[in-house]
Amino acid sequence: MNLKELTLEELGKKFRIKGDYHTHTVYSKVGPYLHGKGRIIDNAAAASAKGLEELAITDHGPTDFYGLDQKKIPQMREDIKNAVQAYPDLKIYLGVEADIVDTPNGLDVSPEDFGLYDFVNAGYHYVPNCHMIANWIAFHLPYPAAGREKLRRMNTERIVRALKSNNIRILTHPGDKAFIDEHAVAKACEETGTLVEVNVRHRHPNLEDLKIYASYDVKYIIDSDAHSPDKVGRYVKSLALAISAGISPDRIVNIEELRSE
Numbered sequence: 001m002n003l004k005e006l007t008l009e010e011l012g013k014k015f016r017i018k019g020d021y022h023t024h025t026v027y028s029k030v031g032p033y034l035h036g037k038g039r040i041i042d043n044a045a046a047a048s049a050k051g052l053e054e055l056a057i058t059d060h061g062p063t064d065f066y067g068l069d070q071k072k073i074p075q076m077r078e079d080i081k082n083a084v085q086a087y088p089d090l091k092i093y094l095g096v097e098a099d100i101v102d103t104p105n106g107l108d109v110s111p112e113d114f115g116l117y118d119f120v121n122a123g124y125h126y127v128p129n130c131h132m133i134a135n136w137i138a139f140h141l142p143y144p145a146a147g148r149e150k151l152r153r154m155n156t157e158r159i160v161r162a163l164k165s166n167n168i169r170i171l172t173h174p175g176d177k178a179f180i181d182e183h184a185v186a187k188a189c190e191e192t193g194t195l196v197e198v199n200v201r202h203r204h205p206n207l208e209d210l211k212i213y214a215s216y217d218v219k220y221i222i223d224s225d226a227h228s229p230d231k232v233g234r235y236v237k238s239l240a241l242a243i244s245a246g247i248s249p250d251r252i253v254n255i256e257e258l259r260s261e
């Protein structure tokens with residue numbers, strides 16, 4: 001069967017998502033503005049209703065404008081404990097979506113703070129200390145090609161350094177918010193065993209990007225990157241994109257084929 005010919009509905013019936021390892025909650029906030037709209041228990045309720053086995057709460061890294069306050073981690077752990085009591089079939093992890101920035105280990109989560117979390121994901125965002133303004137302009141406005149190439153080189157070096165200096169589980173939405181050399185990043189993910197995220201919430205990785213990753217020996221993960229509970233567990237469009245890029249579903253670690261009766 002040619003999976004590329006299946007409709008989204010057919011794909012959704014043929015494959016399921018086992019766990020969602022990138023979701024945000026009200027702990028991603030700036031002042032009174034909530035960047036993530038649901039509480040931990042709300043994301044858990046949504047994950048349970050969709051039949052997921054595992055869920056990760058991965059709010060933004062501590063230096064992000066919407067970043068979590070690491071002092072609140074005991075409260076987050078308490079919320080997770082309560083959510084597990086309410087939904088005992090669901091395993092819930094506390095992760096973080098660290099920012100890739102110019103620090104000694106290349107992240108806004110220091111090596112000493114890694115132990116606060118069950119695992120660390122990392123991605124590029126518009127935050128200070130990462131050529132934020134230049135990257136934003138290059139993404140949204142006309143920008144000289146030479147400057148773009150220079151940014152691409154700097155962004156790529158920074159991502160590769162972060163990947164090689166830390167045990168990062170998932171590289172979130174690679175290529176979004178920062179132009180990169182996909183070949184170099186794919187090779188670093190291959191060498192470090194970092195999962196490449198497919199996430200249609202962002203413009204990258206797009207079809208062309210994923211065709212490049214597909215030529216390297218990397219594994220993929222599909223995440224919703226939900227900022228509200230109703231989006232938790234979304235996967236079908238990301239799966240269709242991966243398949244279009246030539247990525248076989250068995251290379252996506254959290255996707256399972258359902259046996260037909």
Ligand SMILES: [Zn+2]
Nearest residue numbers: 097123172173
């Ligand atoms: Zn992100």
Ligand SMILES: [Zn+2]
Nearest residue numbers: 022024097225
């Ligand atoms: Zn995110």
